[in-house]
Amino acid sequence: MKKLLYTFVSACLLGLCSIENLQAQGGLFKTEEPLAIELNFSIKQLRSDTNDSTYIDSKMIYEVSPGKTDTLDIEIRTRGNFRLENCFYPPMRIRIKKEDVENTLFKGDRSIKLVLPCSKSKTADNFLGKEYLSYKLYEEVTQYYFQTRPLRVKLTNTDDKKGEVVELLGFFIEDDDEVADRFDGEILDGKKIIPTLMEDTATVRHDFFQMMIGNTDWSGLFQHNQKVMKLDEKTVIPLAYDFDMTGLVNPPYAQVNSAVGIEKVTDRVYRGFCRDPALMQTIRQEFLAKEATIFKTVDEYKQYFSEADLKTVNTFLKDYFDLLKSDKLFQQKILDSCRKNEAAQSF
Template identity: 25%
Template sequence: MFQLLPTLAVLIQTSVAGCGTMAERPLFECDTPLAIELTLPMRTLMRNAKRHPVLDGTLRFADSRGQDVILDVKVTTRGHDRLQNCNFPPLSLTVDPQQARDTTFAGQKKLKIVTQCKRGAKYLDFLRQEFGIYKAFNALSEFSFRVRMLSITFLDSAGKRREDVQVAFFIESVPEVGQRLGLRTVKQNQIGVWQLDAKHANVYEVFQFMIANTDWSMFKGPGEEDCCHNGKVFGAQGTDTDWLLLPYDFDRAGLIDAPYAEPDARLPIRSVRQRLFRGHCHYLGHLERTIQLFNDRRDAIESAINAGGVTEKTISKQTDYIAEFYTIINDPEKLQRQIVASCRGGKSET
């Protein structure tokens, strides 16, 4: 059984008192972990995970007054690589917006759930590290996906599997991000370098360098899907420039160093722990102010990265790794060699 650690259990016990439902969409307005219970045909889900079955279930949780709320939901598996590498699949949860009114899930419809890939303390830390990476980008920009930590009790509606308690987290949905920021989702497979907001794009690139993540693309979606690989593009209605690329899916970052994470064979690195700047030269005119932003937000970034409740050993490892990044960006020679000289494409623009 997945075990809920005591520190997280205490946080969850206090979450009801600390989070109300006053906001129009309250789910991501609160930072305390949320305890939920999902009842569905678990054996069917696990046996058919790679076929993405859509299963009926119920979601149970306590509202701000401590009263039980039960919602009808549909649950399916999602993802590509994680379905191949993980023993427990990542999930997608769909709720009825009408039924969810005046609850913690008001304004929600479809939510991604990041689950623990495999059993054991190591994989629990991996999940918490990825949660912390999302929080770190939140600390840098409002143009980011918000997350909410969970304790999920999985119950088999057929009564054929024991209950599992698992730490997980929700990711803010694309429609909710668009509504929160007042932006539309850009739905096209490829975009031009000139179409992204240069200032935000440079922050995006340097952030990926900080966490040593190379599993992303800024200008093209996977296959025929919308741009971009492990990112979503938003823009103001009726515009084709100043678009914003919001990153997600960080499980292959070197900061985490998951066993299944390997760099693309076409890249000049042999370990995901090796940092490689894959940013575009077009955006380097904003590098100085980007570095200033990272320096100004260093305490918030380090606090956020460790926000998921990782072990002391992981905190020490992550702190040292982030310190190496700050050594690079604040040393002119290292900055020139590892970032400026490594950029892709043409000359920079301010």
Template identity: 30%
Template sequence: MLRSTFFLILLVMCALPLSAKKGESLFDRWSRTEGKSIDIYLNLDTLLANRNTTNVMRGTVVDSGLHLGVDIHVRGRFRRRTCALPPILLQFDKDPLVLAGLNTHNDYKLVTPCTDDAAGQDAILRENLVYELYRTIDPEASYRTHLLTITYHNTADGSSFTSYGLVIEDTDELEDRLEASNCEDCYNQPVANYTNAETVALFQYMVGNADYSTSLARNLKLMQAEDGRLTAVPYDFDFCGVVNPTYGRLIHPEQDNMTDRVWVWEFQALPQLDQAASEFALLEDELLAQVEAYTPLSYDSRREIKVYLKDFFRDLKRNRIGR
């Protein structure tokens, strides 16, 4: 028995480099199921005590009977300091993924509710909706996300609680899909080097997000193709007007409220908005229907978001944006 187990592990180790990017990922597995539930076992007391450190702790994720070892890192800046449960990075052990028939994409950001009340759950749902709206606008150059119901088991005292969590696909998966690499030092690039600068700026304005910078690559992944051109992929929308969280803080000096829209354009060249604006206008009905169909959110929240987006489309039709 021990010998056969040893040879199985050896076979898995030899196959790892070949299987790393083949087959479905853990994210793919999760995304096939609406209302997906998982369990995370960790020493929550230790996690919270080390929220301001780079310390790594061990945990276990249980998915329909499949036990996966995981390194857990606290991440983020503002939320790691202030939230009841800080956002975390789950870095799964690769061998069990391969044994489960999955590929070895194993780094997943988990967005957690900042407050332990109904408003915190509402904010997570809204942020997931923003990611999904951007995927409607650009299905390829966008992060895939999936809403999970997570039961956290605190191994320190045996307590547990259940909450929504938003899992974001591994950036390596995004790179594979775009056949591009994540450029980590592409700062202060001219607008001509981008494939989608106007689209990203218009979307950020639509959802009321000023918490990003193209020139500094803040809250954007800059994916670089072989020809050197960059495609910006936005993420981290928790301070945007659509989410409008109770814990939010104003980002831009022109904002008086979280829902105030600010046009952010950091290039010397003027934006060429006609094509992007036309594409957004064509998607108005689809985007509003997408909000209406997002039933995890309450009726009141969906109505509020639709009113907010309709204001954007009115300004778009009147050529009041980016002028």
């Protein structure tokens, strides 16, 4: 993301950062300014008439400059599992025809994931904001990540007889294939890759991060909330996503797998496999060196959640860095607790 921001700032200094230029370049993820969009559809129809291959037609109005909007014909479908079944606002995928995105903000990003709050409660945006923060924190520890863009969403659910417009926080997530294109890689969908065969440095960084945010809701082998990207013939790396069921976010619907051995998502456990202890010590030092950056990032995105949540997030992250600073706790909670190779074919 820092590289994207540098490119954006450089363009501005050259007088090339107008809305029109950003649109021509495909600028959806070139800035972190919240994008205002408007959507109008039936949530009931979305649930009943769509699946992984079936979409419904709709339109999206988006802001191209202050006071100026444009409209795109779009297709929408549901996606996901847990939130699809348990949330009022299901996770969605938006698809735009190739000919419609030319010279728009969405050029190069015509298939994108849309994340909205789970419920209609007044505090739902706070949990969404902390989930968005998790993606930004991940950018600080690895070069392999999904780009995101925050949204200010005006949504009209046509099932509502009053026709009320609700205003929600949301964000777009880059499509899998677009991530692969950025790295000249390939997403290995549907293939079971034993985690110990993944590139060790990128994988250990991923595993340390998942422990940092308190996430156990992932599996490399079964590609649960994780994609696997092939960089070359011998190198595959993890791509993490879907950070809602974490201790950092701690939503009301959070659950933990009983097999993991913790009672609640705010209990940390290291779920990575054992690697060379020297490498794990190296990644430990990497994270400790980024402690100030991590807390600075939290401060940069605090607008997306409450003051109380800010304090909770900072405390939760501080506990992790305290663990890393303690030789005793690091040995006990990570080096002695990492998963052994014989467990490599289990969840």
